[in-house]
Amino acid sequence: DAGVIQSPRHEVTEMGQEVTLRCKPISGHDYLFWYRQTMMRGLELLIYFNNNVPIDDSGMPEDRFSAKMPNASFSTLKIQPSEPRDSAVYFCASRPGTGRSWNNYGYTFGSGTRLTVV
């Protein structure tokens, strides 16, 4: 398996523009998580999905942020409009459901998308 795949690796955009980050989880993983990492706040959970359904989006900072998972192999995180304070590294992670390999393997993270909003 190629692991969790995120794109793009780097994104530089101007304030006010729409940004879309993409994630392909590991095949067969039931859970998908979006995290944001900054120097000040570390890793923060934004939202997670179970079987393509959003379960907890309490970490989504504002209405400017939205996430979708139209099928088991694809998710997007969208920021519209983007602001300089959104600059961070955004990680996607996935894991199997309870009863499968969850107890042995936990989370698998993607390589992240480094977002810079100027």
Next chain:
Amino acid sequence: KQEVTQIPAALSVPEGENLVLNCSFTDSAIYNLQWFRQDPGKGLTSLLLIQSSQREQTSGRLNASLDKSSGRSTLYIAASQPGDSATYLCAVSRLTGNQFYFGTGTSLTVIP
């Protein structure tokens, strides 16, 4: 809310030394604890996962222990090497629910 603390924030050791990284958490009702490694500009690589019923896990030169009652975990690295230089993060999952709560990490530098 689960609070996860890692001490020290940064550590520098000469090559060959054994070292211990610490992780503490406020809520002992955890499901499991996972240690990750993060290289600069990279994602997180899983090192060890300890279930709440376990006390330790070992992988090569790494040994992670878990003491739920005291809310602590340690990551022991034996015979450190320059390639071990990275940031090490611990993450704790709640007994119910699916998210991990991350510590802020320990930045390790192993000096050749």
